[in-house]
Amino acid sequence: KAGVTQTPRYLIKTRGQQVTLSCSPISGHRSVSWYQQTPGQGLQFLFEYFSETQRNKGNFPGRFSGRQFSNSRSEMNVSTLELGDSALYLCASTVSRLAGDYEQFFGPGTRLTVL
Amino acid sequence: AQSVTQPDIHITVSEGASLELRCNYSYGATPYLFWYVQSPGQGLQLLLKYFSGDTLVQGIKGFEAEFKRSQSSFNLRKPSVHWSDAAEYFCAVGPFGNEKLTFGTGTRLTIIP
Numbered sequence: 001k002a003g004v005t006q007t008p009r010y011l012i013k014t015r016g017q018q019v020t021l022s023c024s025p026i027s028g029h030r031s032v033s034w035y036q037q038t039p040g041q042g043l044q045f046l047f048e049y050f051s052e053t054q055r056n057k058g059n060f061p062g063r064f065s066g067r068q069f070s071n072s073r074s075e076m077n078v079s080t081l082e083l084g085d086s087a088l089y090l091c092a093s094t095v096s097r098l099a100g101d102y103e104q105f106f107g108p109g110t111r112l113t114v115l
Numbered sequence: 116a117q118s119v120t121q122p123d124i125h126i127t128v129s130e131g132a133s134l135e136l137r138c139n140y141s142y143g144a145t146p147y148l149f150w151y152v153q154s155p156g157q158g159l160q161l162l163l164k165y166f167s168g169d170t171l172v173q174g175i176k177g178f179e180a181e182f183k184r185s186q187s188s189f190n191l192r193k194p195s196v197h198w199s200d201a202a203e204y205f206c207a208v209g210p211f212g213n214e215k216l217t218f219g220t221g222t223r224l225t226i227i228p
Contacts, residue, residue: 004158033214043205043218056215090158094214101166102214106151106158 002027004093004107012113018079021110025072025093031055032074033104034066037088046089049074078112086114117142117208121219129227130198136191136222138206147209148189149216150180154202162204165189176200201226 005024013019025032033056034046045058049068066076078085088111092104118141128134140146147166151159163174170182180191189206203223207216 031214033216035216035218042220043207045215045217048214058215092159102147102209103161103164104149104214104216105161108158111156 004091004105006089006091006107006110008110009108010111010113012115013081014115015081015083017081018077019081019112020075020077021089021091021112023074023076023091023093023107025074025091026095026105029093029095029105030072031094031096032068032072033092033094034074034076035090035092036060037090037109038084038086043090046076048094081114083114085112087112117146117210117217119206119208119217119219121204121206121222123222124220125223125225127225127227128196131195134191134193134196134200134224136204136206136224138189138191138219139187140189140206140208141187142208142210144210148180148182149207149209150174150178150189150191151205151207151218152176152202153205153221159205162191196224196226198226198228200224 007022031050033048037043048056052068063079068074088109090109091107094104096102120139149164150162162178165182203221205221206219209216
């Protein structure tokens with residue numbers, strides 16, 4: 001089974017631009033979560049989508065948004081980029097098991113650099 | 116609010132030595148607990164998880180962890196480390212029925228020959 005795919009793997013943008021990152025979950029997984037990883041703040045939850053609906057949201061400004069398509073693929077968008085948005089953005093695909101059990105499988109991440 | 120503390124930022128061990136990485140959590144109910152490993156430039160790989168039942172859980176690559184409710188801990192152990200275990204290790208807690216994980220700050224593991 002193919003793993004979680006994230007594109008692009010690397011991205012360089014300038015302040016004020018916007019960026020869209022893509023994530024394809026493991027086949028059959030309907031839940032996708034996004035995390036931001038920085039040296040200063042560590043791993044922080046951005047949002048989670050299930051069946052095209054946002055179920056959970058972290059404490060990030062409205063410049064960060066996402067969506068999920070009917071095939072479970074997800075995109076996240078960051079508008080008006082700031083230097084502090086430079087980070088590794090990780091996507092996780094979740095499989096739900098019995099009685100509330102679940103596991104998250106992470107993709108390799110997209111390394112965003114804002115100049 | 117849930118939180119995770121990994122008190123050790125960096126640990127160095129000799130190849131073949133035993134390893135224990137510490138993790139303490141704060142959560143109001145029974146937590147879901149996870150250990151992930153991240154190699155440089157890579158995503159996170161799930162090593163093991165505690166969901167319920169037996170408090171000693173076995174994972175991949177010879178790792179195990181023990182859930183101790185009284186100490187709010189979920190320490191990761193390995194009896195004999197290999198050079199390939201050098202990486203960063205993250206402990207995470209997740210609430211029941213909610214896939215929003217809270218991660219610790221990570222422990223970087225260095226292996227010396």
